[in-house]
Amino acid sequence: QVRLVESGGGLVQPGGSLRLSCVASGYIFRFAGMAWYRQAPGKQRELVAAISSGGTTNYADSVKDRFTISRDNAKNTLYLQMNSLKPEDTAVYYCYTLQSPGYWGQGTQVTVSS
Numbered sequence: 001q002v003r004l005v006e007s008g009g010g011l012v013q014p015g016g017s018l019r020l021s022c023v024a025s026g027y028i029f030r031f032a033g034m035a036w037y038r039q040a041p042g043k044q045r046e047l048v049a050a051i052s053s054g055g056t057t058n059y060a061d062s063v064k065d066r067f068t069i070s071r072d073n074a075k076n077t078l079y080l081q082m083n084s085l086k087p088e089d090t091a092v093y094y095c096y097t098l099q100s101p102g103y104w105g106q107g108t109q110v111t112v113s114s
Contacts, residue, residue, distance in 0.1 A: 002026040002103045004095045009108030016085050016112070022078040022095030022105055030073035033098040036080045038091035038110075045094070049080060063089075085112045 008020040020036070035050035049059045049069035057069050068081040078095055090112050095105035 002097065002099060004097060004103060004105035006093065006095050006105045006108040009093060009110045011111045011113065012085055013114050014086060014112055017081070017083045018085065018110060020080040020082070020093055020095075020108060020110075024076045024078065024095075024097060027097070027099045029071075029076040031099075034069075034071060034078045035096045035098070036069060036078075037094045037096055038089075039094070039107075040088075040091040043091075048093070051078070082110070085110075087112045 003025045004022055006020060006022045008018060010018060012018055031053055033050060033052045036048040037045050038048050039045040047060055048063055049057065049067055051057045051069045051071055059067060066082065066084045070079045090110060092107040092109050094107045097103050
């Protein structure tokens with residue numbers, strides 16, 4: 001079965017960096033588009049960044065020039081490099097695969113606070 005396991009979250013000070021990872025299994029990773037979403041307390045889940053099977057990327061305006069999404073098809077792993085973190089980036093971050101019908105990871109908490 002499809003499984004997505006995120007890691008790399010934690011507590012970081014404003015201006016700091018974190019790298020999230022998502023290891024996928026149960027399907028052919030390189031054929032599917034992938035994305036990172038996040039959900040802050042009391043808010044709807046929102047798209048942060050996405051990457052196609054061919055490597056095309058797109059980002060939410062709020063994270064452009066600070067976050068970078070990438071994938072390593074040899075390792076079945078999706079990454080999100082987050083730099084210049086702000087308190088408003090605090091949220092649970094979820095990995096998502098477009099492998100039909102779509103699957104979510106369990107999420108990893110990112111807290112940006114001094």
